[in-house]
Amino acid sequence: MTTKRRSVPGIRHYDGPAGGWGALKATAIAVRTQMDTFEAPATLLRTNQPDGFDCPGCAWPDKEHKSTFQFCENGAKAVTWEATTKRVTPEFLAENTVTSLREKSDFELEGYGRLTHPLVYDRESDTLRPVEWDAAFARIGEVLRDLNPDTVEFYTSGRASNEAAYLFQLFAREYGTNNFPDCSNMCHEATSVGLPRSIGIGKGTVSLEDFDNTELVISIGHNPGTNHPRMMGTLHELSRRGVPIIVFNPLKERALERFTDPQSVVEMATYSSTNIASSYFQVRAGGDAAALKGIAKHLLQLEAQRGDVLDRAFIDEHTRGFDAFANDIDATSWEAIERESGLNREQLGNVAEAYAKSRATIITYGMGITQHNKGTQNVRLIADLLLMRGNIGKPGAGICPLRGHSNVQGNRTVGITEKPGAPFLKSLKEVFGFTPPSRHGHDAVQATRAMIDGSARALICLGGNFAVAMPDHKRGFPAMRNLDLGVHIATKLNRTHLLVSKETFIFPCLGRTELDVQSTGKQSITVEDSMSMVHASSGKLKPASPQLRSEPAIVAGMARATLPGTRVDWLSLVADYDMIRDYIEKTVPGFDDYNLRIRTPGGFRMPLPPTERVWPTPEGKAVFSVFEGVDENASATGEEALRMVTLRSHDQYNTTIYALDDRYRGVFGRRDILFMNEQDMADRGLEHGDRVDLRTALPGSTLSLEDITVVAYDISAGTVAAYYPEANVLVPLDYIDEDSGTPSYKSVPVNITLRSKEIRQL
Ligand SMILES: Nc1nc2c(c(=O)[nH]1)N[C@H]1C(S)=C(S)[C@@H](COP(=O)(O)OP(=O)(O)OC[C@H]3O[C@@H](n4cnc5c(=O)[nH]c(N)nc54)[C@H](O)[C@@H]3O)O[C@H]1N2
Ligand SMILES: Nc1nc2c(c(=O)[nH]1)N[C@H]1C(S)=C(S)[C@@H](COP(=O)(O)OP(=O)(O)OC[C@H]3O[C@@H](n4cnc5c(=O)[nH]c(N)nc54)[C@H](O)[C@@H]3O)O[C@H]1N2
Numbered sequence: 001m002t003t004k005r006r007s008v009p010g011i012r013h014y015d016g017p018a019g020g021w022g023a024l025k026a027t028a029i030a031v032r033t034q035m036d037t038f039e040a041p042a043t044l045l046r047t048n049q050p051d052g053f054d055c056p057g058c059a060w061p062d063k064e065h066k067s068t069f070q071f072c073e074n075g076a077k078a079v080t081w082e083a084t085t086k087r088v089t090p091e092f093l094a095e096n097t098v099t100s101l102r103e104k105s106d107f108e109l110e111g112y113g114r115l116t117h118p119l120v121y122d123r124e125s126d127t128l129r130p131v132e133w134d135a136a137f138a139r140i141g142e143v144l145r146d147l148n149p150d151t152v153e154f155y156t157s158g159r160a161s162n163e164a165a166y167l168f169q170l171f172a173r174e175y176g177t178n179n180f181p182d183c184s185n186m187c188h189e190a191t192s193v194g195l196p197r198s199i200g201i202g203k204g205t206v207s208l209e210d211f212d213n214t215e216l217v218i219s220i221g222h223n224p225g226t227n228h229p230r231m232m233g234t235l236h237e238l239s240r241r242g243v244p245i246i247v248f249n250p251l252k253e254r255a256l257e258r259f260t261d262p263q264s265v266v267e268m269a270t271y272s273s274t275n276i277a278s279s280y281f282q283v284r285a286g287g288d289a290a291a292l293k294g295i296a297k298h299l300l301q302l303e304a305q306r307g308d309v310l311d312r313a314f315i316d317e318h319t320r321g322f323d324a325f326a327n328d329i330d331a332t333s334w335e336a337i338e339r340e341s342g343l344n345r346e347q348l349g350n351v352a353e354a355y356a357k358s359r360a361t362i363i364t365y366g367m368g369i370t371q372h373n374k375g376t377q378n379v380r381l382i383a384d385l386l387l388m389r390g391n392i393g394k395p396g397a398g399i400c401p402l403r404g405h406s407n408v409q410g411n412r413t414v415g416i417t418e419k420p421g422a423p424f425l426k427s428l429k430e431v432f433g434f435t436p437p438s439r440h441g442h443d444a445v446q447a448t449r450a451m452i453d454g455s456a457r458a459l460i461c462l463g464g465n466f467a468v469a470m471p472d473h474k475r476g477f478p479a480m481r482n483l484d485l486g487v488h489i490a491t492k493l494n495r496t497h498l499l500v501s502k503e504t505f506i507f508p509c510l511g512r513t514e515l516d517v518q519s520t521g522k523q524s525i526t527v528e529d530s531m532s533m534v535h536a537s538s539g540k541l542k543p544a545s546p547q548l549r550s551e552p553a554i555v556a557g558m559a560r561a562t563l564p565g566t567r568v569d570w571l572s573l574v575a576d577y578d579m580i581r582d583y584i585e586k587t588v589p590g591f592d593d594y595n596l597r598i599r600t601p602g603g604f605r606m607p608l609p610p611t612e613r614v615w616p617t618p619e620g621k622a623v624f625s626v627f628e629g630v631d632e633n634a635s636a637t638g639e640e641a642l643r644m645v646t647l648r649s650h651d652q653y654n655t656t657i658y659a660l661d662d663r664y665r666g667v668f669g670r671r672d673i674l675f676m677n678e679q680d681m682a683d684r685g686l687e688h689g690d691r692v693d694l695r696t697a698l699p700g701s702t703l704s705l706e707d708i709t710v711v712a713y714d715i716s717a718g719t720v721a722a723y724y725p726e727a728n729v730l731v732p733l734d735y736i737d738e739d740s741g742t743p744s745y746k747s748v749p750v751n752i753t754l755r756s757k758e759i760r761q762l
């Protein structure tokens with residue numbers, strides 16, 4: 001539909017491909033505004049090189065970590081953001097009260113630059129003041145010793161290294177709790193819960209080589225042009241080889257349509273681009289289960305006609321539960337599938353035909369699948385579809401969850417989990433000599449609930465921006481301020497730090513790009529990427545301030561001050577990270593010869609039994625699931641409700657806002673946007689540029705977001721989209737996937753009311 005539109009400030013149609021010269025220009029701007037231009041080229045060249053540091057941007061792997069510099073605009077932004085020359089000095093903090101800083105936007109807060117000193121909140125002056133490291137540790141120890149360990153929450157954001165995360169869990173478990181809310185709980189928890197039930201392990205099964213051998217990629221609910229830009233090189237190559245790429249996404253995302261590879265001299269020189277998606281299906285938000293069931297249904301019908309579509313031998317030998325799965329698919333009506341997915345039978349049939357033809361298929365997925373109240377079941381349906389044709393454990397095929405933070409998968413591997421298994425606890429006890437608690441702890445939603453009801457008294461954060469990343473700020477923010485103690489290990493100031501508790505400490509830490517020297521010399525840390533490759537990372541830059549300490553050193557400092565009778569030799573561990581890795585090797589399976597193997601370029605792969613068709617499920621087989629019906633759980637109030645998804649812009653890293661543009665979606669200098677389908681707008685009498693209020697359309701909810709501007713966009717009918725974290729105020733805390741606890745950030749029913757026809761001037 002093309003109606004003539006009013007002009008709205010900051011909104012321009014973006015016609016070009018993704019990538020290309022625009023990406024180079026954006027990188028140059030990031031470097032110019034953040035970094036010492038003298039150091040920038042050398043730093044960027046060390047990203048993801050064998051002797052360099054792991055890019056803090058995303059968890060997409062690198063080809064053997066040996067290739068020459070892989071250009072990635074958003075990787076470069078992540079690096080320049082950390083390697084910025086801007087500083088939050090004690091003078092600055094003396095002049096700006098915490099109350100006044102809370103008035104600033106998230107964008108401004110992080111924009112002040114790197115933290116330089118350990119800080120304590122001084123209530124009298126309402127400022128953050130420098131404090132001596134040891135005095136801070138001693139006070140934290142005193143407070144923690146007085147608290148019941150189960151009233152303390154230990155939050156991890158997925159940028160922490162394996163070494164830091166391992167020490168963090170060791171500290172908390174020796175102290176006495178399994179309260180480990182972590183960013184994974186808001187992200188791929190549905191994968192961590194769903195995949196073990198289906199294939200026995202909560203990780204993806206594909207490697208980069210599988211992409212070289214695949215015949216079909218189905219990409220569901222992720223936006224790689226922004227969030228995993230190095231994946232675009234892979235998709236670009238596949239498309240040029242003629243491998244079909246079928247996309248399911250409610251929004252037309254430019255990078256999934258057309259991409260100019262900045263590594264391609266010819267494309268850059270000729271301003272040409274490559275089409276990425278061979279077919280693009282604008283599924284309704286939350287309609288993926290219906291779509292997947294539609295594909296499975298057509299596949300079963302083809303099998304009935306032809307008999308050669310299912311991999312019968314694989315199903316018989318390697319799986320359980322196929323009949324129940326197939327019966328449910330048979331019983332699901334096309335009418336329900338079409339209604340819920342927003343796609344028709346013919347479209348889904350075409351996907352099934354392409355799938356039936358491919359001898360090796362990969363399905364990739366992201367937050368569009370997991371952040372729903374049937375997220376775990378969505379993940380399992382993807383596995384089911386792959387199992388139908390034996391697409392797990394053979395070259396060129398498999399399941400590929402696109403992880404979030406660069407080491408979120410590694411954090412989980414080394415023990416950041418609120419539900420530790422008995423073997424892990426047993427080995428901790430054997431190796432360290434203390435008895436770790438076995439009662440389950442809190443995940444992110446449970447931790448926030450405990451903070452709200454007052455039963456949690458302290459929050460210790462290894463990175464991240466917990467309060468802002470979580471749903472329902474209206475209840476979450478005051479809960480933070482009600483705590484006895486808040487401790488934040490961070491590189492930059494953010495809103496969670498400023499929601500000061502009775503006592504608050506902020507500890508500035510080294511980032512990935514910086515040199516980490518301990519008493520035995522230079523240290524490397526290790527990380528695990530989305531494809532289970534573990535490798536070393538070593539920063540080279542001079543630290544942002546002489547006061548900075550490494551994350552392992554800070555965790556060890558707190559542990560020593562809290563646990564007078566500790567069984568762990570914290571000082572030796574911090575002196576030489578090889579020793580931390582030796583302990584990881586002794587207590588976590590899969591790290592044999594850890595220190596040796598990370599010294600080979602490219603590192604090593606963690607064990608992935610399903611790739612060899614070994615299924616560590618209780619049944620010893622891969623297990624089909626049954627997704628009852630096709631619907632999300634939500635029963636929206638009101639006929640008119642639309643389903644809101646919350647999105648990342650191109651210029652943001654989670655709650656870190658690099659700049660206010662979202663170039664591929666045609667938004668410049670603002671974020672107060674509601675993307676809307678033109679028919680949905682017309683049905684409600686709304687025009688491009690109208691200002692509206694949103695209300696969460698769930699029974700009993702009073703959540704609202706005021707004054708957001710409607711922008712006509714190519715988005716599926718019934719779906720609207722707004723930016724994260726601004727729209728988190730509309731997400732109820734209890735609106736979660738019950739299986740995994742993941743908040744349903746991608747399917748919040750909302751009602752829209754017109755606020756003003758006047759166009760907001762920027
Ligand atoms: N530059 C940059 N890189 C990042 C991040 C960042 O913020 N910035 N964040 C990191 C983290 S922690 C993560 S988890 C990943 C996130 O990476 P993604 O999974 O790509 O995350 P989102 O931006 O939330 O985008 C989800 C995509 O899903 C689509 N979508 C929404 N709802 C649905 C649905 O119901 N069905 C389908 N099929 N699609 C849907 C949206 O239109 C959008 O294109 O990226 C990581 N990398
Ligand atoms: N509505 C909505 N909400 C969401 C999502 C969504 O799609 N929609 N996505 C969810 C997802 S997938 C995730 S992963 C979470 C993200 O939640 P978090 O991981 O908690 O948030 P980040 O924004 O990544 O954290 C940014 C902060 O990390 C600190 N930091 C940066 N680098 C380092 C470092 O090297 N070390 C340390 N110690 N600190 C560092 C900086 O102080 C910075 O302010 O948000 C979730 N929230």
Ligand SMILES: [Mo]
Pocket residue numbers: 183186187188403404405
């Ligand atoms: Mo994430």
